[in-house]
Amino acid sequence: MSKLIKPGSASLRFWQLLLLVVILVIWYVASLDPQVAFFFGQPLEVWGRIWAWFITNGDIYRHLWVTLAETVLAFFIGTVSGLGFGLWLGLSNTASAILDPYIKAANSMPRVILAPIFGMWFGLGIWSKVALAVTLVFFIVFFNVYQGVREVSPTLLDNARMLGAGRRQLLRHVYLPSATSWVFSSLHTSVGLAFVGAVVGEYLGSASGVGYLILQAEGTFDVNTVFAGIVVLTAFALLLDYIVGLGEQRLMKWQPKSGETEKI
Numbered sequence: 508m509s510k511l512i513k514p515g516s517a518s519l520r521f522w523q524l525l526l527l528v529v530i531l532v533i534w535y536v537a538s539l540d541p542q543v544a545f546f547f548g549q550p551l552e553v554w555g556r557i558w559a560w561f562i563t564n565g566d567i568y569r570h571l572w573v574t575l576a577e578t579v580l581a582f583f584i585g586t587v588s589g590l591g592f593g594l595w596l597g598l599s600n601t602a603s604a605i606l607d608p609y610i611k612a613a614n615s616m617p618r619v620i621l622a623p624i625f626g627m628w629f630g631l632g633i634w635s636k637v638a639l640a641v642t643l644v645f646f647i648v649f650f651n652v653y654q655g656v657r658e659v660s661p662t663l664l665d666n667a668r669m670l671g672a673g674r675r676q677l678l679r680h681v682y683l684p685s686a687t688s689w690v691f692s693s694l695h696t697s698v699g700l701a702f703v704g705a706v707v708g709e710y711l712g713s714a715s716g717v718g719y720l721i722l723q724a725e726g727t728f729d730v731n732t733v734f735a736g737i738v739v740l741t742a743f744a745l746l747l748d749y750i751v752g753l754g755e756q757r758l759m760k761w762q763p764k765s766g767e768t769e770k771i
Contacts (some may be wrong), residue, residue: 548731556735567739573716575743577636577705582697582747584637585644590690592645593652603653614650618642618704622711631712640704644697648690653687691751698747702740 538549560567563590595612596603624641629635709718717736724732 510591518716520591526561548734552731553734553738556732557738560735560739567717567720569742570715570717570720573633573713574705574709574718574740575624577633577640577708577716578698578701578747580633581637581640581644581704582701585641586648586690586694586697588641589645589648590652593649594656597653597656614646619707622708625708626712631714635688636705636708636713636716639708640701643700643704647693647697647700651689651693657663690753694751698751699744702744706740736764 532549535550538544538547596606618639621642622635625635625638629638705716706718706721709716710722713719717740721733721736724730724736
């Protein structure tokens with residue numbers, strides 16, 4: 508089946524759209540039962556909330572801007588810091604050996620418990636949510652970069668040194684390309700985690716953001732508004748993931764695509 512449908516083809520899009528339509532139809536039919544509608548909402552009501560947010564009232568834009576700002580800031584800070592720290596420890600065996608147990612301990616810690624601490628440090632504004640989301644993004648990027656640097660072929664390094672490459676040239680032409688391929692493999696996950704960190708932070712204390720809207724709706728048992736917020740967050744998470752994919756295609760043109768290696 509996977510060989511018959513090519514990625515990005517019209518037939519694949521058709522089946523994906525058909526699956527979405529089937530899910531919506533099942534949801535609509537099931538929600539005709541009031542008990543089901545109480546727990547799972549009604550698709551037409553959910554769409555009505557989204558329409559009111561974006562078209563009729565425009566209430567969503569201020570909250571959406573806050574959540575997206577928190578997500579983008581956390582994504583950028585977490586990615587840059589994870590990349591830098593991963594390169595440093597990947598290239599320094601001594602520092603890596605010393606910090607290894609502390610990094611593992613920090614990674615194993617449930618980061619959600621840090622939200623109240625960040626709230627005390629940075630207040631209930633945007634930066635406490637950014638800090639929480641950064642802790643989620645950082646370790647994903649860090650471990651991928653660290654692994655990418657560690658897995659550089661020793662033969663490749665020896666050949667580069669034989670050609671006269673210095674430390675800076677090795678970093679630019681060997682280590683960074685290797686780390687970059689690993690970074691992009693983690694960024695798609697990091698986008699979702701940045702959203703998670705921002706929304707969880709809004710849950711625990713805020714006066715704005717899409718997570719705040721969802722929390723207010725949960726307090727009044729307005730399940731349709733809850734699902735509307737989930738749909739909006741999912742749509743914009745997919746949009747950011749798409750932007751990351753475009754950046755990956757642009758920056759990773761040198762990397763052979765799947766299946767090209769076998770043709771050579």
